[in-house]
Amino acid sequence: MISDPWFYAVAIPAVLITAVSKGGFGGGLGLLGVPIMALIIAPQQAAAILLPILCLMDIVGIWSFRGKANRHALQTLLPSACIGIIIGALTFRYFSADSIRIIVGIIAVTFSLNFWLKPKNSTPKKPSRLRGSFWGTIAGFTSFGVHAGGAPLNAYLLPLKLEKYDYVGTSIIFFSAINFIKLVPYTFLGQFTYETLSTAAALAIFAPIGVLLGVRLHHKIPDKWFYQLCYTFLFIMGLKLLFDAF
Numbered sequence: 001m002i003s004d005p006w007f008y009a010v011a012i013p014a015v016l017i018t019a020v021s022k023g024g025f026g027g028g029l030g031l032l033g034v035p036i037m038a039l040i041i042a043p044q045q046a047a048a049i050l051l052p053i054l055c056l057m058d059i060v061g062i063w064s065f066r067g068k069a070n071r072h073a074l075q076t077l078l079p080s081a082c083i084g085i086i087i088g089a090l091t092f093r094y095f096s097a098d099s100i101r102i103i104v105g106i107i108a109v110t111f112s113l114n115f116w117l118k119p120k121n122s123t124p125k126k127p128s129r130l131r132g133s134f135w136g137t138i139a140g141f142t143s144f145g146v147h148a149g150g151a152p153l154n155a156y157l158l159p160l161k162l163e164k165y166d167y168v169g170t171s172i173i174f175f176s177a178i179n180f181i182k183l184v185p186y187t188f189l190g191q192f193t194y195e196t197l198s199t200a201a202a203l204a205i206f207a208p209i210g211v212l213l214g215v216r217l218h219h220k221i222p223d224k225w226f227y228q229l230c231y232t233f234l235f236i237m238g239l240k241l242l243f244d245a246f
Contacts, residue, residue: 055176077174105237
């Protein structure tokens with residue numbers, strides 16, 4: 001198990017922030033988990049430590065938002081996300097964490113600016129298998145490397161203007177599925193070591209605490225402010241990722 005106290009000084013807030021996002025508050029705020037931990041350790045090791053904790057968070061999140069999801073969106077997104085995970089596993093050795101941060105950061109910043117600067121239109125976009133498959137593949141790929149699939153997923157889900165509970169439930173089920181799928185290639189790539197798993201176990205206690213806090217905040221925030229916060233957090237995370245990469 002990692003014994004450096006400075007690691008836990010950043011890892012505990014990283015887990016709590018990620019868990020609050022998993023609880024339905026802050027949109028893709030969980031993107032910050034790996035970058036924060038990567039201040040002390042390598043991004044690849046941070047991703048490996050965080051993955052089992054994410055799976056625990058997903059279990060709590062599914063229970064909290066059970067029955068709330070958009071089935072059509074999941075049917076479009078999940079198969080393509082699996083393709084993205086396969087691509088991520090096959091190219092794992094060739095892509096640096098910074099290159100993935102750049103991809104995700106550009107998506108997050110561009111998508112947020114588009115939301116704020118385009119003429120206001122209250123009409124939601126219609127579901128599209130083409131758009132859903134494209135963004136699902138990108139989400140699977142970026143999620144595999146640094147658990148940063150939130151921005152690509154939001155690029156598809158947010159314009160649909162789903163009900164708040166449906167949006168969060170869809171996001172939770174989507175990431176629950178791909179996180180458990182990622183356990184397989186992470187194992188075969190040797191990402192899980194004794195140090196990785198024992199450190200994850202030490203941090204796991206903070207997962208349900210953060211998720212339940214996120215659920216509580218989610219219930220208290222009106223829909224209008226909820227989506228404004230999602231886009232704001234998305235923009236900030238995009239800038240953070242680009243700053244870290246460059």
